[in-house]
Amino acid sequence: MKALVYHGPGERAWEEVPERRLQAPTDAIVRIDTSTICGTDLHILKGDVPTCRPGTILGHEAVGTITEVGAAVTTVKPGDRVLVSCITSCGRCDYCKEGHPGQCTGGGGWIFGHRIDGLQAEYARVPFADTSVYKVPEMLTDEQVLFLADILPTAFEVGVLNGRVRPGDTVAIVGAGPIGLATILTAQLYTPARIIAIDLADARLARARQFGADITINNGTEDAIARVMEMTGGQGVDVAVEAVGVPATFELCTDLVRAGGHVANVGVHGQAATLHLETLWIKDVTVTTGLVDATSTAMLLRLIEGGRLDPTPFATHRFPLDQTEEAYDVFANAATTQALKVVLTAEPVEAPPAEAAVEAVLHGG
Numbered sequence: 430m431k432a433l434v435y436h437g438p439g440e441r442a443w444e445e446v447p448e449r450r451l452q453a454p455t456d457a458i459v460r461i462d463t464s465t466i467c468g469t470d471l472h473i474l475k476g477d478v479p480t481c482r483p484g485t486i487l488g489h490e491a492v493g494t495i496t497e498v499g500a501a502v503t504t505v506k507p508g509d510r511v512l513v514s515c516i517t518s519c520g521r522c523d524y525c526k527e528g529h530p531g532q533c534t535g536g537g538g539w540i541f542g543h544r545i546d547g548l549q550a551e552y553a554r555v556p557f558a559d560t561s562v563y564k565v566p567e568m569l570t571d572e573q574v575l576f577l578a579d580i581l582p583t584a585f586e587v588g589v590l591n592g593r594v595r596p597g598d599t600v601a602i603v604g605a606g607p608i609g610l611a612t613i614l615t616a617q618l619y620t621p622a623r624i625i626a627i628d629l630a631d632a633r634l635a636r637a638r639q640f641g642a643d644i645t646i647n648n649g650t651e652d653a654i655a656r657v658m659e660m661t662g663g664q665g666v667d668v669a670v671e672a673v674g675v676p677a678t679f680e681l682c683t684d685l686v687r688a689g690g691h692v693a694n695v696g697v698h699g700q701a702a703t704l705h706l707e708t709l710w711i712k713d714v715t716v717t718t719g720l721v722d723a724t725s726t727a728m729l730l731r732l733i734e735g736g737r738l739d740p741t742p743f744a745t746h747r748f749p750l751d752q753t754e755e756a757y758d759v760f761a762n763a764a765t766t767q768a769l770k771v772v773l774t775a776e777p778v779e780a781p782p783a784e785a786a787v788e789a790v791l792h793g794g
């Protein structure tokens with residue numbers, strides 16, 4: 430089988446790797462039908478995630494078909510189409526039991542394409558299958574559910590829920606990449622009065638408007654703080670979501686928030702950011718951080734099934750799975766390619782249609 434293997438900073442290759450095998454009775458083997466690339470994969474390739482060792486297959490988002498299950502797996506069987514999430518839950522540790530599988534200490538958490546081989550591959554070994562995968566309703570396409578593997582639960586849980594977005598709120602979202610856009614999309618579940626998107630790239634701000642932002646501000650050319658204060662009568666926003674991951678944008682969020690408001694940090698930070706307590710101490714502000722737990726996945730899936738949430742506009746580019754290397758080039762150059770999410774699709778495995786089978790018999794094909 431083939432897979433996209435990380436070989437150390439800047440090095441990756443789509444290459445032959447050993448077949449996947451069950452290692453524990455709770456494992457399943459999944460044939461990957463559809464996968465995608467995350468900004469975090471680019472962080473790994475830059476060398477920002479040293480816990481990901483060279484030789485690891487990348488990828489933590491996929492939809493696939495179960496081909497084999499271990500003896501202890503009881504809720505899925507070969508042939509089932511499942512969503513494989515970025516978060517694996519052992520189901521037994523204290524964190525999993527209290528609903529925080531992102532922090533799992535029993536061998537789960539963010540493991541795919543990080544601590545174990547990932548999902549940009551023809552097949553994957555999926556630990557703790559019973560407590561970690563989601564059966565995909567037949568009526569939904571892979572592409573309709575694929576973004577539930579990471580960006581939607583991340584944005585919803587770490588941005589919207591941690592930020593306590595409420596009806597009537599003014600919400601500022603700093604960063605309009607896939608995570609910021611997914612925050613714009615899922616914040617609307619709570620009917621904020623106004624969503625303000627802030628980014629340096631006009632193309633991303635145009636996307637933000639498509640996803641539901643009411644107001645957009647390019648903070649490279651405009652004074653974002655002055656504009657937001659003008660719009661909010663000098664108060665600031667109820668909720669500011671940081672969806673970039675650099676010190677300047679975290680500090681911008683703490684400048685934008687009103688007294689009593691919430692700052693929800695979603696961005697992965699590689700450098701120290703300053704928490705300005707000399708101005709914030711008096712403001713009753715709540716700052717939250719977090720890794721996704723993906724505990725909202727089943728709920729978001731029901732919204733997609735019910736036609737209330739449509740994540741398909743995230744898919745901007747499509748590639749066959751064996752062109753994953755080309756897909757990385759397009760995804761990594763989003764400023765020129767305008768990529769949001771690239772969809773990688775394996776060749777369908779289907780029985781030949783009856784007519785073709787008859788033809789084959791008649792013509793000895």
Ligand SMILES: NC(=O)c1ccc[n+]([C@@H]2O[C@H](COP(=O)([O-])OP(=O)(O)OC[C@H]3O[C@@H](n4cnc5c(N)ncnc54)[C@H](O)[C@@H]3O)[C@@H](O)[C@H]2O)c1
Nearest residue numbers: 468604605606607608628629672673674695696697720721
């Ligand atoms: N906490 C979690 O569980 C979790 C999960 C997934 C991703 N993330 C993180 O979320 C962040 C966003 O992810 P993404 O995939 O959308 O990233 P991205 O790089 O695609 O998007 C970031 C956006 O921020 C904009 N930007 C950059 N600098 C800016 C600035 N100074 N001011 C305003 N905008 C600026 C860029 O133009 C871009 O549109 C990343 O840090 C990612 O690692 C966190």
Ligand SMILES: [Zn+2]
Nearest residue numbers: 467469515579
């Ligand atoms: Zn991710």
Ligand SMILES: [Zn+2]
Nearest residue numbers: 519522525533
């Ligand atoms: Zn656990």
